[in-house]
Amino acid sequence: MRSNWSRTSCRNRRSRPGISRRPGAGSRRGVAMQSEWIAGWLLTLAMHAGVLISIAWLVDRGRFRMQLAWRELLWRGALFGGLLTASVQAYVELPSPRVMLASAGPVALPEVRDAAASGQAPERRAQTVAPATPAAAISPLVPAPHANAIIDGSKPTRFAWPSWHTLVVAGWIAGVLLVLARLAHALVGISRRIGEAQPLARRTLAADAASLALAAGTPTPRLAVSDAFGSPVAAIGRRIVMPHWALQLLDRDQQAAMLAHEVAHLARRDPLWKLLAALCSALLWFLPSTRLARRRLDEIAELRCDHWAAMHLGDGRALAECLAECATHHLEGVDARLVPAMAHRDSPLLERIDHLIEGKPLDTTYTSTRAVLACAFTLAAAVLLLPGVSAQAQAQAPTPPTPPTPPAAPAPPEPPAGDVRFSHRSGGMFGLLADSTTVEINDDGKRYGARIRGKVEFNDRDDDIVRMDDGATARFEQEAGGSARRIEYARRGDAIERHYYVDGREQPIDEQGREWIAGLIVTIVRETGINVGPRVKRIHAAGGADAVLDEIGRISSGHSRVAHLRELYPLAKLTPEQSTRVIGLIDGMESDYEVRNALAGLAASNPLDAGQQLLVLAQAGNIDSDYERAELLIGMLHHLAPGEPVRVAWLEAASGIGSDYELRRTLTALLEAGNPDEQTLARVIAAADAIGSDYERRTLLVSAVERIGDADRIASAYAAAASEIGSDYERREALVALVRAPKFGMDAARAVLDAAAGIGSDYERTQVLVEVAGVMPPDAALIARYREVARGLSDHERGVAERALDRFAG
Numbered sequence: 001m002r003s004n005w006s007r008t009s010c011r012n013r014r015s016r017p018g019i020s021r022r023p024g025a026g027s028r029r030g031v032a033m034q035s036e037w038i039a040g041w042l043l044t045l046a047m048h049a050g051v052l053i054s055i056a057w058l059v060d061r062g063r064f065r066m067q068l069a070w071r072e073l074l075w076r077g078a079l080f081g082g083l084l085t086a087s088v089q090a091y092v093e094l095p096s097p098r099v100m101l102a103s104a105g106p107v108a109l110p111e112v113r114d115a116a117a118s119g120q121a122p123e124r125r126a127q128t129v130a131p132a133t134p135a136a137a138i139s140p141l142v143p144a145p146h147a148n149a150i151i152d153g154s155k156p157t158r159f160a161w162p163s164w165h166t167l168v169v170a171g172w173i174a175g176v177l178l179v180l181a182r183l184a185h186a187l188v189g190i191s192r193r194i195g196e197a198q199p200l201a202r203r204t205l206a207a208d209a210a211s212l213a214l215a216a217g218t219p220t221p222r223l224a225v226s227d228a229f230g231s232p233v234a235a236i237g238r239r240i241v242m243p244h245w246a247l248q249l250l251d252r253d254q255q256a257a258m259l260a261h262e263v264a265h266l267a268r269r270d271p272l273w274k275l276l277a278a279l280c281s282a283l284l285w286f287l288p289s290t291r292l293a294r295r296r297l298d299e300i301a302e303l304r305c306d307h308w309a310a311m312h313l314g315d316g317r318a319l320a321e322c323l324a325e326c327a328t329h330h331l332e333g334v335d336a337r338l339v340p341a342m343a344h345r346d347s348p349l350l351e352r353i354d355h356l357i358e359g360k361p362l363d364t365t366y367t368s369t370r371a372v373l374a375c376a377f378t379l380a381a382a383v384l385l386l387p388g389v390s391a392q393a394q395a396q397a398p399t400p401p402t403p404p405t406p407p408a409a410p411a412p413p414e415p416p417a418g419d420v421r422f423s424h425r426s427g428g429m430f431g432l433l434a435d436s437t438t439v440e441i442n443d444d445g446k447r448y449g450a451r452i453r454g455k456v457e458f459n460d461r462d463d464d465i466v467r468m469d470d471g472a473t474a475r476f477e478q479e480a481g482g483s484a485r486r487i488e489y490a491r492r493g494d495a496i497e498r499h500y501y502v503d504g505r506e507q508p509i510d511e512q513g514r515e516w517i518a519g520l521i522v523t524i525v526r527e528t529g530i531n532v533g534p535r536v537k538r539i540h541a542a543g544g545a546d547a548v549l550d551e552i553g554r555i556s557s558g559h560s561r562v563a564h565l566r567e568l569y570p571l572a573k574l575t576p577e578q579s580t581r582v583i584g585l586i587d588g589m590e591s592d593y594e595v596r597n598a599l600a601g602l603a604a605s606n607p608l609d610a611g612q613q614l615l616v617l618a619q620a621g622n623i624d625s626d627y628e629r630a631e632l633l634i635g636m637l638h639h640l641a642p643g644e645p646v647r648v649a650w651l652e653a654a655s656g657i658g659s660d661y662e663l664r665r666t667l668t669a670l671l672e673a674g675n676p677d678e679q680t681l682a683r684v685i686a687a688a689d690a691i692g693s694d695y696e697r698r699t700l701l702v703s704a705v706e707r708i709g710d711a712d713r714i715a716s717a718y719a720a721a722a723s724e725i726g727s728d729y730e731r732r733e734a735l736v737a738l739v740r741a742p743k744f745g746m747d748a749a750r751a752v753l754d755a756a757a758g759i760g761s762d763y764e765r766t767q768v769l770v771e772v773a774g775v776m777p778p779d780a781a782l783i784a785r786y787r788e789v790a791r792g793l794s795d796h797e798r799g800v801a802e803r804a805l806d807r808f809a810g
Helices: 028-059 068-091 164-196 203-214 244-249 253-265 268-284 288-313 318-327 348-359 369-383 511-528 531-552 560-568 577-585 592-605 610-620 626-639 645-653 660-672 677-690 694-707 711-723 728-739 746-756 761-775 780-789 795-808
Strands: 003-011 098-102 127-129 222-226 233-235 240-241 388-392 419-427 435-442 446-453 456-458 465-468 474-481 483-494 495-502 506-507
Touching: 003 233, 028 068, 028 164, 028 288, 028 369, 028 728, 068 268, 068 288, 068 560, 098 560, 127 222, 164 233, 164 240, 164 268, 203 253, 233 268, 233 456, 233 660, 240 244, 244 253, 244 474, 253 268, 253 288, 253 318, 268 711, 288 348, 318 348, 419 694, 435 474, 435 511, 435 761, 446 511, 446 677, 465 483, 465 495, 474 511, 483 511, 506 645, 506 677, 506 780, 511 560, 531 577, 560 592, 560 660, 577 592, 577 610, 610 626, 626 645, 626 660, 645 660, 645 677, 660 677, 660 694, 677 711, 694 711, 694 728, 711 728, 711 746, 728 746, 728 761, 746 761, 746 780, 780 795
Parallel strands: 098 388, 222 240
Antiparallel strands: 003 419, 127 495, 233 240, 419 435, 435 446, 446 474, 456 465, 474 483, 483 495, 495 506
């Protein structure tokens, strides 16, 4: 199954005069929704990374220590694997164990006064209904009467602290930025020191480096020398920087051993691996065990490079002596965790020297296939077996000491007239990705939101959920007037559970609550186009196209209106009255893209009469986007009604296109749509005056002249349009095209000669004159005008032009 991702953001064009929008009121909850997801991912990441690094530490303590290649793979998987497994669990619906945490933090609640006198015990919070196929099979959710608190709205609200997940995410971001700043500072220092290093010009060392690089299968490194480093280092960019003491105190074999060790680092891409490990540790700054993983990886890298150097030099003694000397020159002034250094404070030098002198066998290779399979199996097992953490669980409010009375639910929300943000993800590779829909609507200080995970089915009224896949969840919420309400759905076994919250406290669903829930869900479904295909078919089957149009009239979102219209068009041919009604529904949409799609779909699926096409073309004139207007006009060409008014309206709409390219493309499409009459050709040529680009104007004029049957009849207007072309080449091309048109006579020749007089290039003017001389009539006045235009040419070009008149000599 393929994955289909879509994200749409649109703003309703309808404005409400006199209403000011409160800044930030609609976005705070959207940020909170994102912070819930990030907090859950962070907690999952901490758990997975901690477990994997702990497992690596336990395994690394056994006989595995001599298997350097597998140890390195083990520690890399432990360090980087947590990011992979936590991210997979966050995006992929798998049967992994999950730890559910309450997402709601402290909320601002009105002061609650005791109502113990009611004496009614609190009832069960979750209301459960077994799913059924018909909506009527669901019995009404009528809870037993009870009261939890009497909300006194006259009391001031208390200060609301940020939720715990917001604090977690904010703290993590602050820590990451701090660590990255320190990392950037260290990298700048290292880069500056490496840049200041002097190139090393010793031929023997250069030859040794080239030979070793060839053996390692890596490009020859660039050698440099600097006292900024107390030990040799290998850096990104195939650079090896050696200290001066190494050139002065080490003999040829020891220097070769030193180079072999650093070349091994470059061949293994250790500088890049160290940088990636540092970035990963920055993301996991809150996990101390990442420092252990990086230290183990550094130790293993040094041992593997020692082994490679000793193997290619035939003996590890020279390298051991080099290490002993390095022990007295520690790396100073730079962060050794960012560059592979031959010896630094954390390097186990004695252990390395013992390995080299004693020649202890080390396994530094592994079979790539086995390694890939081992990594894939381990990480897959971690994804399936390690638990994840979710900060989006249903928060169960603690039972109050006395049963409160739920506040009255507000009236169902009106269709919003603000921003609608809708994202949907469906399918996925092998069906592993669960369906996911996220909705956020901001409307003049009110916010509506929905989050659906898995597949759900709404009833015929689109105001409740009647069927959910196993594990599916849904949440619908509204914030308005300082109050927050939400309804949560979850499939538990064979039943659908519903939980209703007011300001973070769960309440029973009474009649007013059901009215609010129904109004909220139908509003969100209507304004976002969720399940639009089956929805339109159901409405059409019940009431025909008029019922669908009635429903579209209740929608404020331009995106959703277009989605409903797109589903309506194939269902039935609309009557003229219905088509006119559709045009009215499209009017007022802000998005040029949506307007173009809606109008183009209507014109393509339903024949429009001349009056309706005039309405469409009037709306086309309101499209600001040159591309969208051009696309609409071009798409209408094959359906244009005959008659002068429609053609004039089409050209008027096209004349408003500001882009030279789009205007030329649109007018060319008009020429190519059929056999344009002389009047249409004249209008296109006149429209060329609005094109400032010499190339685009010439291209349009040439396209027009190719369809001309009588050059003399349009020559004057054509030559006038061509004379405004500034480029001598483009003007010549346009005029030559007219010269080669049918019925090129006296009027056309005179117009071309007048336009050619303004060509500054002698060569281009001569080319036009020669073309004219080949076809113009033998008229004395015309020949005189010809010679007058040629008089300003250079001697050579004038001679060419005069010889072209030889055909009149006899």
